[in-house]
Structure formats: C-alpha cells, structure tokens
Amino acid sequence: xxxxxxxxxxxxxxxxxxxxxxxxxxxxxxxxxxxxxxxxxxxxxxxxxxxxxxxxxxxxxxxxxxxxxxxxxxxxxxxxxxxxxxxxxxxxxxxxxxxxxxxxxxxxxxxxxxxxxxxxxxxxxxxxxxxxxxxxxxxxxxxxxxxxxxxxxxxxxxxxxxxxxxxxxxxxxxxxxxxxxxxxxxxxxxxxxxxxxxxxxxxxxxxxxxxxxxxxxxxxxxxxxxxxxxxxxxxxxxxxxxxxxxxxxxxxxxxxxxxxxxxxxxxxxxxxxxxxxxxxxxxxxxxxxxxxxxxxxxxxxxxxxxxxxxxxxxxxxxxxxxxxxxxxxxxxxxxxxxxxxxxx
Numbered sequence: 001x002x003x004x005x006x007x008x009x010x011x012x013x014x015x016x017x018x019x020x021x022x023x024x025x026x027x028x029x030x031x032x033x034x035x036x037x038x039x040x041x042x043x044x045x046x047x048x049x050x051x052x053x054x055x056x057x058x059x060x061x062x063x064x065x066x067x068x069x070x071x072x073x074x075x076x077x078x079x080x081x082x083x084x085x086x087x088x089x090x091x092x093x094x095x096x097x098x099x100x101x102x103x104x105x106x107x108x109x110x111x112x113x114x115x116x117x118x119x120x121x122x123x124x125x126x127x128x129x130x131x132x133x134x135x136x137x138x139x140x141x142x143x144x145x146x147x148x149x150x151x152x153x154x155x156x157x158x159x160x161x162x163x164x165x166x167x168x169x170x171x172x173x174x175x176x177x178x179x180x181x182x183x184x185x186x187x188x189x190x191x192x193x194x195x196x197x198x199x200x201x202x203x204x205x206x207x208x209x210x211x212x213x214x215x216x217x218x219x220x221x222x223x224x225x226x227x228x229x230x231x232x233x234x235x236x237x238x239x240x241x242x243x244x245x246x247x248x249x250x251x252x253x254x255x256x257x258x259x260x261x262x263x264x265x266x267x268x269x270x271x272x273x274x275x276x277x278x279x280x281x282x283x284x285x286x287x288x289x290x291x292x293x294x295x296x297x298x299x300x301x302x303x304x305x306x307x308x309x310x311x312x313x314x315x316x317x318x319x320x321x322x323x324x325x326x327x328x329x330x331x332x333x334x335x336x337x338x339x340x341x342x343x344x
Contacts, residue, residue, distance in 0.1 A: 041080040042072045045092070052089055067311045070284075070323060071097060093314070128184055128259040133175045135189070138253040140168030142193065150196065150248045155206050155239035158186055158232055158255070174255060183260040185232055186241070191225035191252040192218045199246030206233040206242045218249070225252075229259070269339040270296065277332045279310065279324040285332055289318040292338035300337035306330045 050061025057064075065072075072080075079096050086092035139156050141147055144167050148154045156167060161178035165171040173179050192201060200214035216226040232240035243251060270293065277287035292298050303312050303320035307330040314321040320334040 037077060038072075038080065041077070041084055044084045045072075045080070045096075048084070049089055049092060056089075067313055067323070127262070129262055130187075130257055130259050131180070132257040133177055133255060135254050135256050136164075136172070136174035136177065137169040138164055138167070138174065138188065138255050140252045141250045142252075143168035147248050147250045148243065148245045150199075151244075151246060153210070153242050153244045154251075155237075156241045156243065156253065157238055158240045159183060169253075177255055177258060180258065180260060182234060182240075183232065183258045184234070185229055185259040186255055187227070187229050187257040187259075189225055189227050189254045189256060190216050190243075191223065191254075192216050192245075193223050193250040193252060194221055195245070195247045195249035196220065197247035199249075201246075201249070201251065202244045203228055203230045204242050204244075205231050206237055206239045207235060208233065208242070210242070210244050215243075218247075220247070227256075266342050267339050268342050269299070269337060271302070272336045272338060274304075274333050274335045277334070279322065279330050279332050281324060281326060281328050281330075284313075284321070284323050287320045287322075287332040287334035289320070289334040289336045291318070292336055296338035296340045298336045299339045302335045302337060304333040306333075 046061060046065045050064065053059050053064045054061055075083075075096055083092045083096040086095050138158060139145075141154075144165075145154070157164075159178065159180065159182050162173050163171050164174060164178070188203070190201065190203060195218050198219045200217045202210055202213055203215045204211055215228050215230075216224060218224045230241060245251070272290040272292065275287050275289050277285050279285040287303075289301065298318060301315045301318055301320065303315045303322070305312070305322060305324075307324070307326045309326035310322045310324045310330050310332065312320060312322050318334065318336045320332060322332050324330045324332075
C-alpha cells in the first residue's frame, strides 16, 4: 500500500506552486496544507493506481508519477476528474490522455475478472488430433471369445496391438492403429449380431463407471450397427474398452479412426523490423512497430530510446509511447516479438 503522507508529498513536488494554488481549494493534507483541486485529483489517481502499476508493470509508484508529471500538470481538470472515476487502468489512461494515446491494455485484470480457464493443449480429453484410418476389424466375438452373456461387461484391447486376431479381429495392426501408442479415444462402428432379446449395448472406458447411455439399441435376432466415439482408458491395463450388453449377443467392432494427443510443442519466434520515430526535445510520440508475419502471434513489444532522458509511458500492442525530456531530438524505436507453435 502506498503511504498517503509520502504520496501527497510526491504530488506536491510534481506540481508547481502556481498550479497548486491556481484552482479551487478542496481540503487539507496531513500537514495542514490546503490542497488545490488539481493536486487532490492527482493525489487520488496516484494513490489508487500506484499499487497496480507496481504489481503489473514492475514500476515503483513514485517513478510512474514522475514520468506522468507533464500530463498531470497540463491535463484539463475535467480529464482528471474523469480519470479518478475510471474503474479500469486502461480506461483511466484514455480519460486522462485521450483515445490517441495508445494506453496499456490491462490484460491481467481483464483475465481475472472474466475468470477464463484456458484449455491445456494435448489433454487426454480435449484438443486432440483425429487420425482417420481405413475401416479395420478390432474384434468379432463370433470368431473369438463367444457371445457376450446377458447383463455382463467384456473388455477389449484397442491400443498397442500388433495383431487383433486373438479377439476375432484383423491379423494386422489395422494400418498403424496398434502402433500409434496409447491414444485417447477411438471412432468405432459397433454391430450387434443376433441378440437373444431386446436390449442395448453401452461402450465406455475399461475400468470406468458404466454410463446411463446406449451405444446400440436392438431387438431379438437383430443385426444392427451404430457409429460411436468412445473415450479409452489411459491406465496400464491391457484392455482400454468395455462393452456392456443387456441381452446375450455377439458383437463386432470396426475402427475408422482415433484421437491422439499432439506431439511435443516448440515455439518458433521472430522479431519484426524496427520503426524509428524522431521525438523533438520536450515532445511526446507514439512509435508503432511493424505487424507480425502471417501465422505468427505477437508475444512482446520491444521499445528502445536513444537517450536515458526519454522514459516510456506505455508499451503494449506493438506501440511504444514516450516523453523526450532531453534537450535535443531523440529516436524512439519499436519492434514486436512474434511467435507461433509448431508440432514436432
């Protein structure tokens, strides 16, 4: 928390004596001195947003206040009053300096207020890559294992298999399905063959809880199929898929594709060319960097100045804003760091 007495002392130093006394008096500070309306408004702005500037931008409140002294001294009182009433830091910047000042976007506060929880790329149940395959038989109970008894569950092996014939399927790895590793879900055509009565089957992950859902509904003597995408067990068990049946039935399963986690991710980054902007002595300027190449996303705004006497007021979205406090013209430079994700 910024200490109030010290902060008011800083505000008094930032504003000249004539400014301090040239407006209506609004109150007294802790030392009994009368505050002008301008100094009170500046005091309120710095006190309100100083901790935010320190937390988000790593800049001490007094340093931020010093870099803003020209704006605080020259801004119309109406702009200062409007800035005090602002609820967001970016909105305060716009109200104080105008929409052309390229204010810093308060991304951290926006993200926190909307409570966005990003997905994790490559999670076992989201952001997966679908790999279609030529339809291939995974299992056929008519050839191996026999009919599934009524009101029972049978497990089937789907991943890490070189030959599916042991469960009535193809004597191959189904075009690479069995060699694809432990993938997250499979797209399978299920076909029930001559069930003993009316009922249904339910496919679900091996070892998981059977859901209240039907994969295929059937009547006695049916040969009936249905396509389904089924999440697979990610544990160490040999089987990944369970199938429950209400009535005794034979079952055939043909895989047509699978969903797999993406491989390791790598960032490829590049830096744009530099925009050089001349800033007159005592002047202010915005320098806008070239845009990122197609397919790349900006990850940073890079700002440089040719003098230590030109502090940056804002740097965001490819725009660098600065005040040249030196006695001669200086150069403000801006560029962007741009990155894209590649799957190796």
